Amino acid sequence: MRDSSDHPWWKGATIYQIYPRSFADSNGDGIGDLNGVLHHLDHLQKLGVDAVWLSPIFRSPMLDAGYDISDYCDVDPLFGSLDDIDRLISAVHARGMRLLLDFVPNHTSDQHPWFVESRSSRDNPKRDWYVWRDQPNNWRAQLNAGGAWTWDEGTQQYYLHLFLPQQPDLNWRNPKVVEAMHGVLRFWLDRGVDGFRIDVIHCTGKDPSFADDPRCLAGEPLANFNDQPYSHEVLRGIRRVVDSYPGERVLVGEVNIRSTERVLQYYGAGDELHMSFNFAPLDAPWEPVMFRTCIRDVELLLAPAGAWPTWVLSNHDNSRQRSRYHGSLRSARAAAVMLLTLRGTPFIYQGEELGLEDAQIGAEDRVDPGNR
Known part of the structure; x- marks a missing residue:
């Protein structure tokens, strides 16, 4: 495991994302869990994985795959x-690997005690x-949720949610929210986690x-393009917390605005993200000109700024790469070679190491609000 100031461990590391619910079930209840992950660490070590990133494991009503959190400082009993x-943290470290949380x-969640109090x-x-707010604007929410404001009958006001109505947005301009969320980070850093993927x-x-936004009038959700300067202040505060801990803790961000030039701004002056996801390859067909363009654009923008690139071809929000490449195992293998040899962190x-395709799930069994 590389660990030096001029070449931190995450530069060129291979990071493996686990969606715990569907990874490995250790107790036979049909739901993947943390002990299932623990039992497969030797497999990941043999693959050459440097770090494991776990999708949310916190207490949640699970209306959005655990991204609706009702307690940031506890594990959901499902897991x-x-x-x-x-x-699990100890076992990962014993194998010379790292662990990142979401x-x-x-x-x-609207069931979080903070929101229960807020709406009381x-x-x-x-x-x-x-x-x-007393009056909503035209902002629209993700996950087919329609407008981004929901009326609360009890207090006669609307609350904002850029995702589901059951996912109210926190007000990061309130110093007490900042303090509480920084406390969440410290809770997990104190337990030994090596960093975070930030949603x-x-x-x-x-x-x-x-103000109303014309792009929302056209039906586009605000989360697809929201890029306000205050987000950088939020992120710099998070980075200060993480940097106060030893061992090169790392932040990788989801800045899902499909513009490498704008994503670059979230690296800051070395005081925001260590890495940000580069989503251009997720949108590209398996065609050489398209991939050459993606790679060239990332290098032209990030390298002069000293920003370290990332590469990703599949995740929990998108179809598997082999399915996107029309089921071709040959294409999936070639894509894996490319992913692991580009300059940056893959x-x-x-399951991508197995060349898996998307599972076929009947409409009656689908529970994801975004039809992912």
Whole structure:
């Protein structure tokens, strides 16, 4: 494991994403869990994996695959317990690997105690922990949720949610929210996690004027293009917390705005993200000119700025690469070689080392709100 100031461990590391629910079931209940991950660490070590990134494992009603969190500082019983995650962290470290968790700063579940308090009355101390308004604007939400505002009958105001109505947005302009969320980071850093993948970090800053946006009039969700300067202030605060811990803890961000030039801004002056996902290959057909263009554009923009690139071909939000390449195992193998040999850090979604295709799930069994 590489560990020096001029070449931190995450530069060129291979990072393996695990969606715990569908990875490995250790107790026969049909749901993957933390002990299932623990039992497969030797396999990951043999693959040459340097770090494991776990999709959300926190307490959640699971309306959005665990991205609707009701307690950031506990493990959902579906996956195990705090003791289980402690054992997993220790076992990962014992094999010379690292462990990253998914951090979701933009929103909580509507069942989180903070929001339960916030909606209890207009004068509750946590009212301003979320975004409330008397009148909605035209902002639209992701996951086919329609408008980004939901009426609360009890307090006669609307609350903001850039995703499901059950995922109210936190107000990061409130210093108490900042303090509480930094406390979440410290809770997990103290337990030994090596960093975080940060969910939709670009969404945390909101236009303080709450002006209508013409792109939403055309039906585009705000999360697809929201890129407010305040998100950088949020991120710099997160980076300061992480940098206060030893051992080269790392931040990798989901800045899902499909513009490498704009994503580059989230590296800051070495004081924001260590890495940000480069999603251009996820949109590209298996065609050489398209991939040459993606690779060239990333290098032309990131290299002069000293920003370290990432490469990803599949994840929990997108179809598997082999399925996108019309089921061709030959193409999937070639793509894997490319992913692992480009300058940068590759992220591999669970099962891609086996050349898996998308599972066929009947409509009656689908539970994902975004039809992913």
